[in-house]
Amino acid sequence: MTLPLIVITGASSGIGAAMAQQFSAAGHPLLLVARRIDKLQALQLPNTLCRQVDVTDAAALRTAIQEAEGIHGPVDCLINNAGVMLLGQIDTQDPIEWQRMYELNVLAVLNSMQAVLSDMKARRSGTIINISSIAGKKSFPNHAAYVGSKFAVSAISENVREEVADHNVRIMTICPGAVETELLSHTTSQEIIDNYEDWKESMGGILAADDIARTAMFMYSQPQNINIRDVLITATRQQA
Numbered sequence: 426m427t428l429p430l431i432v433i434t435g436a437s438s439g440i441g442a443a444m445a446q447q448f449s450a451a452g453h454p455l456l457l458v459a460r461r462i463d464k465l466q467a468l469q470l471p472n473t474l475c476r477q478v479d480v481t482d483a484a485a486l487r488t489a490i491q492e493a494e495g496i497h498g499p500v501d502c503l504i505n506n507a508g509v510m511l512l513g514q515i516d517t518q519d520p521i522e523w524q525r526m527y528e529l530n531v532l533a534v535l536n537s538m539q540a541v542l543s544d545m546k547a548r549r550s551g552t553i554i555n556i557s558s559i560a561g562k563k564s565f566p567n568h569a570a571y572v573g574s575k576f577a578v579s580a581i582s583e584n585v586r587e588e589v590a591d592h593n594v595r596i597m598t599i600c601p602g603a604v605e606t607e608l609l610s611h612t613t614s615q616e617i618i619d620n621y622e623d624w625k626e627s628m629g630g631i632l633a634a635d636d637i638a639r640t641a642m643f644m645y646s647q648p649q650n651i652n653i654r655d656v657l658i659t660a661t662r663q664q665a
């Protein structure tokens with residue numbers, strides 16, 4: 426049996442790469458996008474189209490999706506995973522960092538949902554999984570701008586879910602707590618990174634990317650008439 430096409434943004438590292446491996450192992454053809462195409466190709470997954478796409482470029486993402494659909498048929502699941510976390514205090518953080526986060530974490534998610542939603546509604550089938558964060562539900566030190574971007578992802582996901590539910594299209598949100606990936610490395614303040622590392626150590630380690638990939642696979646694998654709308658998943662010892 427041929428399984429349907431899954432699109433994963435930000436599949437070159439961390440949670441996206443882990444989801445690519447697990448969905449591929451289940452037999453799905455994939456479209457993987459990120460800026461570091463060498464890392465996508467290094468995954469060496471079968472039936473997988475790797476494309477160098479900056480997802481803030483809505484037209485480039487649409488082109489890649491059309492190319493993949495020409496080969497593998499309609500997108501059955503889009504996973505909006507690409508994201509960046511630039512921690513800082515609002516009185517000192519460079520506003521360029523806020524702009525980067527909102528363009529990628531929020532606007533790119535809207536654009537990529539728009540790229541597939543009309544077809545999914547017309548087919549009366551399809552799933553979009555948006556990777557939000559526990560920071561889409563509550564505040565953390567130095568997280569104000571990032572928290573705002575992830576609250577936006579969670580809010581947009583829930584609103585669109587209501588709008589497309591009657592078309593039998595599922596919008597799902599995953600809100601992970603701290604996961605061991607490259608995410609923290611982009612923050613520019615070494616002091617904030619060091620404090621975050623101490624926090625991770627204080628809870629005896631954090632989630633692995635595979636834990637989130639397994640969660641996404643479980644949610645997607647439910648029958649189309651079941652929508653696990655929103656999952657908050659953290660290490661047991663993550664208190665906040």
Ligand SMILES: NC(=O)C1=CN([C@@H]2O[C@H](COP(=O)(O)OP(=O)(O)OC[C@H]3O[C@@H](n4cnc5c(N)ncnc54)[C@H](OP(=O)(O)O)[C@@H]3O)[C@@H](O)[C@H]2O)C=CC1
Nearest residue numbers: 435437438439440460461479480507508603604606607608
């Ligand atoms: N790690 C954690 O603790 C948590 C992570 N999350 C969320 O999970 C998601 C994945 O992050 P995670 O795996 O942790 O971090 P990583 O930094 O490991 O992965 C981020 C991915 O996003 C891609 N990306 C970044 N910018 C762009 C862009 N402009 N265009 C296309 N792709 C881009 C990167 O690829 P490339 O650089 O090659 O473009 C990379 O593949 C994010 O949305 C993050 O907010 C949520 C909660 C907790």
Ligand SMILES: O=CCS(=O)(=O)O
Nearest residue numbers: 558559560565602603
């Ligand atoms: O989204 C990132 C994880 S945390 O810093 O909010 O725990």
